[in-house]
Amino acid sequence: xxxxxxxxxxxxxxxxxxxxxxxxxxxxxxxxxxxxxxxxxxxxxxxxxxxxxxxxxxxxxxxxxxxxxxxxxxxxxxxxxxxxxxxxxxxxxxxxxxxxxxxxxxxxxxxxxxxxxxxxxxxxxxxxxxxxxxxxxxxxxxxxxxxxxxxxxxxxxxxxxxxxxxxxxxxxxxxxxxxxxxxxxxxxxxxxxxxxxxxxxxxxxxxxxxxxxxxxxxx
Amino acid sequence: xxxxxxxxxxxxxxxxxxxxxxxxxxxxxxxxxxxxxxxxxxxxxxxxxxxxxxxxxxxxxxxxxxxxxxxxxxxxxxxxxxxxxxxxxxxxxxxxxxxxxxxxxxxxxxxxxxxxxxxxxxxxxxxxxxxxxxxxxxxxxxxxxxxxxxxxxxxxxxxxxxxxxxxxxxxxxxxxxxxxxxxxxxxxxxxxxxxxxxxxxxxxxxxxxxxxxxxxxxx
Numbered sequence: 001x002x003x004x005x006x007x008x009x010x011x012x013x014x015x016x017x018x019x020x021x022x023x024x025x026x027x028x029x030x031x032x033x034x035x036x037x038x039x040x041x042x043x044x045x046x047x048x049x050x051x052x053x054x055x056x057x058x059x060x061x062x063x064x065x066x067x068x069x070x071x072x073x074x075x076x077x078x079x080x081x082x083x084x085x086x087x088x089x090x091x092x093x094x095x096x097x098x099x100x101x102x103x104x105x106x107x108x109x110x111x112x113x114x115x116x117x118x119x120x121x122x123x124x125x126x127x128x129x130x131x132x133x134x135x136x137x138x139x140x141x142x143x144x145x146x147x148x149x150x151x152x153x154x155x156x157x158x159x160x161x162x163x164x165x166x167x168x169x170x171x172x173x174x175x176x177x178x179x180x181x182x183x184x185x186x187x188x189x190x191x192x193x194x195x196x197x198x199x200x201x202x203x204x205x206x207x208x209x210x211x212x213x214x215x216x217x218x219x
Numbered sequence: 220x221x222x223x224x225x226x227x228x229x230x231x232x233x234x235x236x237x238x239x240x241x242x243x244x245x246x247x248x249x250x251x252x253x254x255x256x257x258x259x260x261x262x263x264x265x266x267x268x269x270x271x272x273x274x275x276x277x278x279x280x281x282x283x284x285x286x287x288x289x290x291x292x293x294x295x296x297x298x299x300x301x302x303x304x305x306x307x308x309x310x311x312x313x314x315x316x317x318x319x320x321x322x323x324x325x326x327x328x329x330x331x332x333x334x335x336x337x338x339x340x341x342x343x344x345x346x347x348x349x350x351x352x353x354x355x356x357x358x359x360x361x362x363x364x365x366x367x368x369x370x371x372x373x374x375x376x377x378x379x380x381x382x383x384x385x386x387x388x389x390x391x392x393x394x395x396x397x398x399x400x401x402x403x404x405x406x407x408x409x410x411x412x413x414x415x416x417x418x419x420x421x422x423x424x425x426x427x428x429x430x431x432x433x434x435x436x437x438x
Contacts, residue, residue, distance in 0.1 A: 044270035051263035198411030
């Protein structure tokens, strides 16, 4: 399914929530923004009829997600023939404390992308994906490290999932209490959750006096 | 499979990594510590042969994981007959920057629990699970909110997954570079990743002068 750059993804039964449909988002800007704000996903696939969910790294390039792994790993071996996957990316942004137990909630932004992941074999696309995977976690890093040699390339599998059957879910804003609960003496509000990067710790064999590269010192 | 409290979980083909087996951990202390340090998991299940991965809340009580949802949600409806699941919990703790592209890594602690999730119907166990789910995110909160009424209870499904086929994976420590790469002029080290809670934001209808409950002000 090809879509124009600005068009929304088409909702399918799989990307239509059974409930709380108002949380679903299909516009590309929202989906891309969530995908670009993270770089760790949870990759789901099926082995012998049972689900397996693994945390792994990913990068978005246009309408494609790239994931990588050892050529010996289970999903990468299975992807040679096309592997049905669900790639889910989640940002938890707040704990919502309501007066009633059942109205407690979480503010979050998530994306789930469904489809068939396939091994990437084109050398140029593989190189692009490897750079994107490094730069997703540390923008700029792909230009400041030793590129893979032939043996390392042979040990690295890259798979691609085209963004096609994909949707975001967003819960944001404040507490939603039952009107009759508002007077109850329980504190209500939102506790923001943030993730941050700490001060880089040099490797034992790294000259501690060497300046940090600019991509690690930018605010 | 019943085990004594101190015994390790038994490794199975499913919980034995295809590679980097030294990262696998089967001792209960490690598995429990990771599970208790988080409260958002990624729940994998299979729909029409394809994987689905959803972020959701969980709580550990002894050798059980509890998850909840609306009685109308897909996994909760499916769990009435027993739903094959994989529950994965991930803490990302650092970005490992090596001199070579392929030796970049992530420090993380994760747990994957496999098995069949079943609906909990016993009222006492349901109440215990609901309290545990609130307290996993905000310890102490279950004692300071309005408990569910009969209608709310009827709308809430609780499922249980016994911890049986479960393992942790841990990557920690520093950079592992090829000996020949150590002299390269690329900064190497670890960038710590931390998640923190911000200052609670009172609801619009919350008296802003009311003191925060002690469980929100403890360090």
